Amino acid sequence: MALARNYAISFFDREWRVSGLWNEALHDATTRNVAAAVGPPIIWQISSEAFADQDQTQANRADLLISKLGTNPAGFWGVVNNPVLCFEAKKGPAPANANSTQWRDVRKQIETWCDQSSGVDQGNPCWAVGAIGNFVKFWIYTTSIVGVANQNQKSRMVPVTWDATANGGAGAPRLMWTAPDWRTANNMDQYAALNYNDPVVPHILDWMLRHKWAEGGIPHPSVAAGAAGHVHQQAF
Numbered sequence: 491m492a493l494a495r496n497y498a499i500s501f502f503d504r505e506w507r508v509s510g511l512w513n514e515a516l517h518d519a520t521t522r523n524v525a526a527a528v529g530p531p532i533i534w535q536i537s538s539e540a541f542a543d544q545d546q547t548q549a550n551r552a553d554l555l556i557s558k559l560g561t562n563p564a565g566f567w568g569v570v571n572n573p574v575l576c577f578e579a580k581k582g583p584a585p586a587n588a589n590s591t592q593w594r595d596v597r598k599q600i601e602t603w604c605d606q607s608s609g610v611d612q613g614n615p616c617w618a619v620g621a622i623g624n625f626v627k628f629w630i631y632t633t634s635i636v637g638v639a640n641q642n643q644k645s646r647m648v649p650v651t652w653d654a655t656a657n658g659g660a661g662a663p664r665l666m667w668t669a670p671d672w673r674t675a676n677n678m679d680q681y682a683a684l685n686y687n688d689p690v691v692p693h694i695l696d697w698m699l700r701h702k703w704a705e706g707g708i709p710h711p712s713v714a715a716g717a718a719g720h721v722h723q724q725a726f
Contacts, residue, residue, distance in 0.1 A: 491518050493687055502582035502623035509553050509579040511686065512621055513538070516556060516577065519692065523699040533559040533567070534574075534699075542606035550603045552576045556699075573607055575617040575698060576600050576631070582623020589680035593627065596620035597679065601647050604631040617698040618647065625683035628694055630665060649681050650698070652690040661690060663697040 492514035501507055513536065520534035540555035554577035559567050578600050585592045600618045607616070618629040628650035648665055656662035684691055 491515075491692075493518070493691055496687070497624070499582070499624065505579055505581040508581060508621055508623065509538075509577075512577055512579060512619070513554055515686075516554060516575070516619075516695070519695040519699060520556065522692075523696060535559055540573075542603045543608055550599070550606055552600075552603050553579045573604075573616050575619060576603055577619045578603075578621070580620075580622045582625075584623040584625035584683060588682045592622055593620070593683070594679050596622060596627070597629065597645070597647050600629070601631065601645060604646070617650075619695075621686065622683070624686050626686055626691065627681070627683045628663075628698070630698075650694060651681060652684070652694060661693075663694045 492511050497511070501511075516536055520536065524532055524534075535557045537555045537557065538553065540552045542550050542552070555573055556575040556577075558572070558574055561567055578596050580592065580596060597618075597620060600620060604616050604618070616631040618631055620627050620629070629647040630650060632646050632648055651664055652661055653664035654661045656664065
């Protein structure tokens with residue numbers, strides 16, 4: 491399993507090696523999560539250098555993209571045009587400051603990709619993973635922006651973290667849109683990144699791939715955070 495290996499710190503000084511590690515890690519995660527909560531088993535596809543818009547081949551590209559495969563009435567397989575998880579990698583070393591320009595740039599790059607993607611719209615949130623060297627951050631992209639106090643800070647990327655106090659102390663992933671500073675438009679870029687081999691990282695990936703907003707009757711995170719307007723719910 492990719493995330494269980496101990497890599498030399500020099501391994502992370504090339505972006506292609508960081509992407510390769512996470513390609514394997516995401517493959518491990520999709521292999522673990524092949525059964526849908528409701529409906530037939532899921533088949534995942536991991537694509538590299540995925541354009542946000544298939545008609546704009548000079549546009550922003552995701553280093554890695556997880557999509558879900560489905561069948562049409564004739565029984566032919568095709569990609570369901572709702573991206574599930576967008577990944578972006580940068581070479582190390584990771585900055586000591588979690589609120590650094592480098593982390594902000596990674597978040598903005600993923601956000602721009604989601605903004606341009608025809609498969610990400612209201613009701614179709616997209617998970618996001620960003621890695622710099624041996625550290626990683628997680629988000630969910632939502633097209634509805636919650637309260638914006640500072641226009642320069644507005645973002646559709648809601649952080650995902652690990653709450654060690656949840657689940658009776660066993661811990662569980664947590665969406666940070668409940669935090670007061672997110673409601674005042676602080677993007678929580680300052681939240682510390684996790685080491686790639688932190689034991690909670692596979693659990694966060696599993697939670698993302700297993701999460702079904704519509705099937706679970708859970709509202710889109712932007713609505714739960716108090717955003718105005720109706721948001722259609724749709725399963726990945």
